[in-house]
Amino acid sequence: MRRDNLRAIFYIVLKDMRTYYLKPPAISWGIAFPVVWILAFYLRNPKSFEELLPGLVAMTILFSTTAAEAVVINFELRLGSLERLLLAPVSLPAVLLGKILGGALFGLLMTTVVTTGSAIILGAHPQVLYLILIVLPSLFTFAALGALLCVSVKEVFEAQTLLNLPRFVMIFLCGVVYPVSAMPKALQYIAYLMPLTYTVEGLRYSFTGGSIYSVLIDALVLVGFSLIFIYPAFGLLRRKFE
Amino acid sequence: MNNQKAIQVSGLTKYYGETLAVDHISFEVEKGEIFGFLGPNGAGKTTTIRTITGLSKPTSGEVSVLGLEVSSKILEIKKHIGVVPEISNLYDELSAFDNLLFMAQLFGVPRSQRRKRVEALLKMFGLFERKNSLFRTLSRGMKRSLTIASALVHEPQILFLDEPTAGLDVLAAHSLRNLIHNLREQGITIFLTTHYLEEADFLCDRVAILLRGKILKVGTPDSLKAVAEEESIIEFSFKKGDYQFVKDLSQRLPELKVVPVEETKIRIYGGIPSFVFQSVLEFSKEKGLEVLSVNSIKPTLEDAFIKITGLSPTVMRVEKEKRTNASG
Numbered sequence: 030m031r032r033d034n035l036r037a038i039f040y041i042v043l044k045d046m047r048t049y050y051l052k053p054p055a056i057s058w059g060i061a062f063p064v065v066w067i068l069a070f071y072l073r074n075p076k077s078f079e080e081l082l083p084g085l086v087a088m089t090i091l092f093s094t095t096a097a098e099a100v101v102i103n104f105e106l107r108l109g110s111l112e113r114l115l116l117a118p119v120s121l122p123a124v125l126l127g128k129i130l131g132g133a134l135f136g137l138l139m140t141t142v143v144t145t146g147s148a149i150i151l152g153a154h155p156q157v158l159y160l161i162l163i164v165l166p167s168l169f170t171f172a173a174l175g176a177l178l179c180v181s182v183k184e185v186f187e188a189q190t191l192l193n194l195p196r197f198v199m200i201f202l203c204g205v206v207y208p209v210s211a212m213p214k215a216l217q218y219i220a221y222l223m224p225l226t227y228t229v230e231g232l233r234y235s236f237t238g239g240s241i242y243s244v245l246i247d248a249l250v251l252v253g254f255s256l257i258f259i260y261p262a263f264g265l266l267r268r269k270f271e
Numbered sequence: 272m273n274n275q276k277a278i279q280v281s282g283l284t285k286y287y288g289e290t291l292a293v294d295h296i297s298f299e300v301e302k303g304e305i306f307g308f309l310g311p312n313g314a315g316k317t318t319t320i321r322t323i324t325g326l327s328k329p330t331s332g333e334v335s336v337l338g339l340e341v342s343s344k345i346l347e348i349k350k351h352i353g354v355v356p357e358i359s360n361l362y363d364e365l366s367a368f369d370n371l372l373f374m375a376q377l378f379g380v381p382r383s384q385r386r387k388r389v390e391a392l393l394k395m396f397g398l399f400e401r402k403n404s405l406f407r408t409l410s411r412g413m414k415r416s417l418t419i420a421s422a423l424v425h426e427p428q429i430l431f432l433d434e435p436t437a438g439l440d441v442l443a444a445h446s447l448r449n450l451i452h453n454l455r456e457q458g459i460t461i462f463l464t465t466h467y468l469e470e471a472d473f474l475c476d477r478v479a480i481l482l483r484g485k486i487l488k489v490g491t492p493d494s495l496k497a498v499a500e501e502e503s504i505i506e507f508s509f510k511k512g513d514y515q516f517v518k519d520l521s522q523r524l525p526e527l528k529v530v531p532v533e534e535t536k537i538r539i540y541g542g543i544p545s546f547v548f549q550s551v552l553e554f555s556k557e558k559g560l561e562v563l564s565v566n567s568i569k570p571t572l573e574d575a576f577i578k579i580t581g582l583s584p585t586v587m588r589v590e591k592e593k594r595t596n597a598s599g
């Protein structure tokens with residue numbers, strides 16, 4: 030049984046990479062959007078760019094994973110081929126986990142490119158272990174958030190629109206551009222209710238140094254968020270097949 | 272598991288919100304037979320398949336497949352069934368070969384057998400030459416064939432076919448029907464739905480006639496035809512069509528069933544032939560309609576359908592608006 034599920038997850042991810050990673054919505058929201066933002070910030074002020082780098086990497090994680098969820102989930106929902114996966118001898122959580130990992134992997138590719146690219150250009154030396162500790166749970170968390178929102182709509186464009194709400198709220202409140210500590214107290218409380226804040230914080234430790242415990246705490250909080258997103262996502266998908 | 276029925280359904284009921292889609296139906300499918308659900312749009316055919324295959328939960332009733340309860344043993348059941356949905360929904364971006372290979376991977380066909388099986392299926396369905404074509408580039412009939420092939424990669428014992436030939440041209444439909452017929456020869460139990468009477472007649476060992484979520488009758492095509500044989504069927508052709516005439520005539524002959532079959536043809540079910548002849552001829556004279564021909568009809572499954580459902584067969588010919596709806 031476990032083997033069946035693991036095998037299905039593996040092949041679903043593989044198939045999704047081949048069929049969906051190059052779809053226009055994945056490229057525009059998942060690749061072009063973060064790259065354009067990063068370039069805009071860099072060109073505007075190359076000197077203070079290094080300060081912004083953690084925020085921009087966080088934004089890349091957020092956009093690439095959620096954009097990929099919308100294509101891997103909604104293309105299949107719309108055409109009814111998701112049922113094909115559910116007709117296989119595999120549990121529904123396994124199918125959704127396959128979809129979440131597919132989005133996380135897309136995000137991993139993007140994040141690796143963006144981080145290595147900027148590190149080389151800027152000559153930054155991030156702590157690779159810290160990076161891994163914070164990036165992996167972040168990818169999983171935002172892919173799970175994407176999945177949660179995407180299973181509740183049918184069309185890819187609807188999903189992208191729905192995703193833009195949490196995306197932009199988090200970009201403005203979670204320290205991507207303005208540090209959370211510089212915001213009014215009330216907004217700070219809100220910021221700490223959102224996962225991206227912990228991603229930005231963890232990434233900042235990775236680029237500028239800090240204790241590994243702080244990074245581990247951020248990573249743990251992110252794992253907590255991923256569980257908060259993933260269980261309702263299972264429930265929503267199950268509801269579609271009642 | 273050997274002397275189990277292939278499918279057992281008892282008291283199956285399904286509501287979608289307020290809509291009653293399937294209304295307390297019960298039936299059994301024997302191993303090795305082709306069992307057909309025949310019914311017009313919205314009769315509940317797809318809903319029944321979805322509940323048997325675990326894609327949808329029944330509101331009430333029991334369903335078991337190969338002796339296993341769908342409600343608790345669905346994962347085990349899925350290993351032994353193949354499902355072909357109404358829409359050919361394989362992946363546009365993958366080739367014919369890769370689509371089948373993915374299904375083989377998903378269903379856990381041993382690695383050493385995957386390619387062999389996929390190639391055999393492509394050959395069987397006449398698609399081997401097109402194995403590298405993307406699904407999107409195949410003709411409608413080829414897509415349908417490949418979708419059926421994809422439900423066979425794991426060598427299921429039972430195959431569910433939801434309207435296997437809907438929307439295909441006559442030739443493609445004919446060759447698919449032959450293929451389906453051959454699958455039965457290989458020992459696969461087949462549950463299919465259709466709104467083509469000739470398809471049910473040609474393929475099915477037994478047919479259930481479904482209307483508004485209820486099974487009206489189950490039997491072999493011959494036994495259903497026998498229902499229609501109990502009474503006379505007389506067909507009148509007129510020079511021109513007149514639906515008001517059909518209405519008036521039904522009122523004039525309340526104990527008989529007057530059914531328009533084509534624009535200028537009606538059939539009258541029941542009654543004593545000489546009385547029917549006389550009444551219709553008199554009535555058409557009154558209305559100034561010219562009778563071109565009169566025939567006594569040997570009942571077909573269509574006539575049985577008309578007799579059992581009281582519907583004109585034209586309801587079955589309505590080209591359906593294809594739902595691309597996946598949820599449910």
Ligand SMILES: Nc1ncnc2c1ncn2[C@@H]1O[C@H](COP(=O)(O)OP(=O)(O)OP(=O)(O)O)[C@@H](O)[C@H]1O
Binds near residue numbers: 290
């Ligand atoms: N997901 C759904 N939500 C709400 N109502 C539904 C849903 N699916 C089916 N129905 C309703 O249930 C009834 C039976 O539908 P079903 O699709 O089972 O019919 P069918 O016999 O397959 O028809 P067709 O020949 O058009 O495919 C219809 O009234 C339909 O509108």
Ligand SMILES: [Mg+2]
Binds near residue numbers: 316317357
């Ligand atoms: Mg249907």
